[in-house]
Amino acid sequence: MSGGAINDGALATFAEEVGADGPVACVGGRTQWSVGGAVEAGTREVRAPAGIAEYEPAEMVVRCGAGTTVADLDAALGEKSQCVALPAWDGATVGGVLAVGRSGIRRLGYGPVRDTLLEARYVSAEGRLVKAGGPVVKNVSGFDLCRLLVGSLGTLGLLAQVVLRCRPVPAVSRWFAGELDPFELRLRLHRPTSILWDGTTTWLLLEGHPDDVAAQAAFARAPEVDGPPPLPTGGRRSVRPSELRALTGRFVAEVGVGIVHTAEAQPPAALSPGAVELNRRIKHEFDPSGRLNPGRSVLA
């Protein structure tokens, strides 16, 4: 393992750049730039440091700058047959994906993005470097600020460096598709990686040992295809998985997960008044002047 001084220097420089005054926005790959509303015009932009600081394959964890692209990270991990469970949207950065908190279409098999982050070093609204979590795969030392940061849209702190849980790349990974009952497949198959459904066609991603994938594919009676369908990008809705059965219109749904991709924009989800008040208080505690990514809100 290596890293140390050079990385600490890059983190300190980033913290200085963020500073303690004036509105500031952290930019990643701009792949989800409109989530949570537009950043106020004239806001100064900063970028988190990029690059892998430490990677020990036998630990299955990696430490990298938040500005590293997911594609670069996966390429480096791939040399050791590992990957991270983060969506590799074109040009997306690790910090951006974590700040947005949205999982990719493999969530059914890999779990949500929020379970990937083990440690975060972020720059606070006061311009200080703060550490949350720890660099090991299991940790209950103190409050779980990492979970709070994932999906916070950079409104509580700006991610500088992170430690992520890695996972082995499966031996085989094959997509299948056909006019199948996706809900039946979800119940009958053991832990498929993804089931997508547009109301007519079902796409199924099976991964693992070749013989298991072949057996599950035979059970599903679906021919192999090149990959998943294009996802509508206008809107995204989160529902209880069983509510997907009632969907109509044009959509691609993540079966077993409850995410619906639509062409048209979706209204923001509702929160109970008690939860809204807690959100407001947390924002006030971490960024009382509202200088971090002003204009963006997790409640928008």
Added chain:
Amino acid sequence: MPDALVADLRAALAPERVLAEPLELTLYARDAGIIEGHAHVVCFPLTTGEVQACVRIARAHGRPFTPRGSGTGLAGGAVPVEDPVVIVTTKMDRILEVDEEDRVAWVEPGVLNLDLTHSVAHLGLHYAPDPSSQQSCTVGGNVATNSGGPHCLLYGVTSAHVLAIEVVLADGSVALLGGVDAEPAGYDLRGAFVGSEGTMGIATRIAVRLTPTPPAVRTLLLDFLSVEGAAATVTGIIAAGIVPAALEMMDAEITRAVEDFVHAGFPRDAAAVLLVEVDGLPAGVEAAAQVVADVGRVHGARSTRVAADEAERALLWKGRKSAFGAIARIAPNYYLHDAVVPRTRLVEVLSRVYEIAARHRLVMMNVFHAGDGNLHPLIVFDRRENGVMERVTAAGEEIITACVEAGGVLSGEHGIGLEKRDYMPLIFGEADLDAQARLRHAFDPDGVANPTKVLPAGSRCGDLQRVPEGAWI
């Protein structure tokens, strides 16, 4: 003189569900660890409304409150400090809803972990986090401490299995954190609450994810003549790209103790054994089991026993999970530590841990979740022996320091509570602790929910906190 606080609680709940006799209170002075506090009164609400009443009455009388489940925690999280109202959730023990299709169950906090798994077993489902105390610990307590367990290596700890929590906050109001849909709006308050050890409120309803029971399972017992060989096997298995469902290590002392206790056929002369479980679909499981056996052989495994059937598998696990029953035959008291180190540093840290115990003339055993580097050094002793507590405490402090120096953290699954609160500065700086204090403050601005736990006094920059009283180790 009648105590107005007790009278108000009795009126709001029912007299028999509010305990205030000194003898009754002593039963709630401790958790399963060694720290003792004192409760002013102990109450047993049945509903969310009654929990709200308990909190509001406590506040009206200027008292803090301490939530409690079964009291199986080891870090002092449920130990009453500052004469609080102890709110015990064990009578809120209903499974409210099981949704087979969504694989979600809504439960009350007092449901026992293993009862939940048993109640959904007929659906081919289970609740994955499986702490060793799962027969007696509650789901609410699991949420408070973000509990782990052997099978959390593959499946993740409690936070990965909790979707939504109804919480009574420190002001007596109710909030729903998270949701049973995939991406609830707002900050991940659910994630922030899990592991908060009662300092952010009391969970009154919990939605947990249920996990399908795997179609194939292989359980292997590998037997080594050196701890180094066993530890190298752990690293080798992970490096080979296998994430077993569980990967547990037991050293020589504990293996002998367990064998004498359960007669599971564990090798009494082994320096260490590994209990490894792989699960999933049949071909993948066979291949993974083969890799585990091969890696073990490379690192000097003397034998590899594969459980032939469910009965043998259950026997091997019984051995692992009875470790703490087994040690009761050796000495009356034990102090179980909990720390995590990078898996590649296991050998080095273990040898330091043995050296520390030897130097303090203490009997030390190790039975732990090796796959995620979660050490559980276990010191067995007789507290009647003069001066032994000082040696136990000193050794514990050195063990924690050794783990932190190896790049580890203070706790993997037991939590910080009171036990490790003052060690927090070993891994967190002033700004880090301040951030955690801010989160706590957002949930509980007056610091009345389980005061003095987790964060050392003065964590909040520029804030004066009361020095805790009435607790001693």
